[in-house]
Amino acid sequence: MxxxxxxxxxxxxxxxxxxxxxxxxxxxxxxxxxxxxxxxxxxxxxxxxxxxxxxxxxxxxxxxxxxxxxxxxxxxxxxxxxxxxxxxxxxxxxxxxxxxxxxxxxxxxxxxxxxxxxxxxxxxxxxxxxxxxxxxxxxxxxxxxxxxxxxDKPLQLQPNATSDSAVSSLCKATNIIKDFFKQRSVTRFRPYDVQDLLQPLISSQPQTASADQEPVAGPSACQQLRQLLKEALQILQDDGMVYRKVKSQDEVYYVTAQDKDLLIAVKDIIREDSKREKYAEKGCHILHILSAVRQHYSLNVSKAALELVLKSLECNSDIVSTSDNHYTVF
The missing domain is CATH 2.40.50.140 (Nucleic acid-binding proteins)
Structure with missing residues (x-):
């Protein structure tokens, strides 16, 4: 302890x-x-x-x-x-x-x-x-x-965004989108659903050209907004917080923690495969679960997203971790 x-x-x-x-x-x-x-x-x-x-x-x-x-x-x-x-x-x-x-x-x-x-x-x-x-x-x-x-490492807290200007726009953007998920209990969304939330970050950026200088050619505010949103969504995907069930022209993102179908699919895989002799003792390894999820549910579920699902199921006592990234039902 x-x-x-x-x-x-x-x-x-x-x-x-x-x-x-x-x-x-x-x-x-x-x-x-x-x-x-x-x-x-x-x-x-x-x-x-x-x-x-x-x-x-x-x-x-x-x-x-x-x-x-x-x-x-x-x-x-x-x-x-x-x-x-x-x-x-x-x-x-x-x-x-x-x-x-x-x-x-x-x-x-x-x-x-x-x-x-x-x-x-x-x-x-x-x-x-x-x-x-x-x-x-x-x-x-x-x-x-x-x-x-x-x-044993010192806890690194994020600096306060209201008092510390060192927080990047990208970090602020990801936090804004995360807060949106929590407040609205969002299960899925499209990029244009959250794009306007990031508009204040673009509007508040300082202008580099002075009054007596010609405007410097560069990306428009709209282009900056789209780029910021793209990078923020990529970070959320890398962290496993969101994923795209089907990659199509219609960009639909699913919030991992709120996707009940994904949670049920993972739980069912662990429950059924834990009955097999091969996994009866130690349970199912995370890579086996990931392979089964991709085969039966969605090819685009990342390991990071699966880890969030496993953590959620474990907190609800639906599954139990054994050792070396193995999981079984209790």
Whole structure:
């Protein structure tokens, strides 16, 4: 977990990086069980933290052995028995969520403070079966890289556009378009839908020619506006925030985070392919998912756009990341 300084309720800071949710892998060192939740003490090597893991409805239900008794199971003669399969599902769920001291737990969720102690309110948690410590070794190699590349570096905040003239017009343009997406909940748009939003950036540019000089030949204001818009849209595409489902003369851009069809397509691919023996253990690699999305949904989905979709699905607990860019359903 590392040293985190509390500031606002629910927000912590590590080297000025705001921390709201965490992802922890550690050993269970103590446990308590209540009717509605488990409380596990998890040691990840840097300390012990309480993890409040709520039970779902399936965990709360008590299996009734009389309902899955002999006659129904025997009568199936190897056929599909929904009662028996439900019992197996309950048992599998319980085995993944009921951990004993010494077992390995992965837990993800927001950090809260209760009775002056930090604890994780788990949004996702499960037991990790790692007999040869392969998962723990991969985790120990991945986490230091995250710290070196991100958390141990000073947080670089963008300067205030109203007080610092160093912010480029291109940066302002991309921010204006992003704000437009958020305010209007835009799912798709065409360039002329956002072009007028950038007009003030062209109008506010200083004139290079003085009053007693001849005007210098150069691009017109309209040409500058179109060029600025083109470059801003290219940046948004490179970041994966927008993409073109079909490249045609009619330029239609889709906002990645708002494209429900794309989110459903990615989720369905992961759910179906995770059933295959090849991906049953580690899940689907991001490049496999990208290839499947391009084959079944759109050739123009970039890896950056897919990463945003995967992040959104993971935040909603629709999928779970394992390691090395692998994803599976929970």
């Amino acid at each position: 590392g040293p985190m300084i509390p500031e606002d309720p629910g927000i912590y800071f590590y080297n000025l990086h705001p921390i709201y949710k965490v992802d922890v892998l550690g050993t269970v060192v103590y446990k308590r069980e209540r009717d509605d939740f488990f409380c596990y003490g998890v040691d990840d090597g840097t300390g012990v933290i309480n993890c409040l893991c709520w039970k779902n409805d399936l965990m709360k239900e008590e299996a009734d052995p009389d309902k899955s008794g002999g006659k129904l199971s025997d009568g199936a003669q190897g056929g599909f028995n929904p009662v028996a399969e439900l019992k197996k599902l309950k048992q599998a769920q319980q085995s993944r969520c009921r951990l004993e001291i010494g077992e390995l737990l992965r837990v993800r969720g927001p950090v809260k403070t209760s009775r002056q102690q930090r604890e994780i309110m788990a949004s996702t948690y499960y037991k990790v079966n790692d007999p040869v410590m392969a998962f723990q070794i991969a985790w120990m190699m991945e986490v230091p890289q995250l710290y070196r590349q991100c958390y």
